[in-house]
Amino acid sequence: MRWEDLDQQPCSLARTLAVVGDRWTLLILRDCFLGVRRFDAFEQRLGVTRHVLTDRLKKLVSYGVLYKSPYQERPLREEYRLSEKGLELHPVILGLVGWGDKHMSDERGAPIIHIHKSCGQEMHATTHCSVCGKAITAKDIKVEVATSWQGHLDEFLPSKSR
The missing domain is CATH 1.10.10.10 (Winged helix-like DNA-binding domain superfamily/Winged helix DNA-binding domain)
Incomplete structure (x- = not known):
């Protein structure tokens, strides 16, 4: 590629x-x-x-x-x-910032904090299911080839994912 x-x-x-x-x-x-x-x-x-x-x-x-x-x-x-x-793209940027705050900060901690304007509190980006609203992680998700792509992506997904 x-x-x-x-x-x-x-x-x-x-x-x-x-x-x-x-x-x-x-x-x-x-x-x-x-x-x-x-x-x-x-x-x-x-x-x-x-x-x-x-x-x-x-x-x-x-x-x-x-x-x-x-x-x-x-x-x-x-x-x-x-x-x-x-x-x-804002959620993407917030997700990368959150990862950096957790894994790349020094002893001083995160260099910038994000304040939610509505409640005035420091916040951290999270991912939630668009249907049920529950917080999700990578372990909570299964991927499948979309119906319109079936037959075209047989080799794309590792067999473990299917």
Whole structure:
């Protein structure tokens, strides 16, 4: 499997990684959720080259994760904003942050805490079943090939999963 062909794979994770699967893109998204919108601010905060930043931002715009919005007319200057599709990546970012807080923090603990605006309390992202509402872990989930893909993915899932 070649990196540039990921978006053609019969796997939602592979297709997603084609859009957000490199370190700079994830850090750009982190900064978007922190309110960063302008090219120069991304460049300064991340220390990434202009070429790489331009490439990643173009990709996120082309996939509809970000959109450009003018903030100055003459000369035209645009900022990058999260689209609805981009906002839907928030649980992914929170999940990665939670993993990092648990497994990558030093003796000082998590560097940033997340406060739920409604209740004012520190919160941690959790995953729940969309039907019954119960909290779930990897051990609570069984995967199956979707009916529309049966016969096309026989080799995709290891026999243990089926």
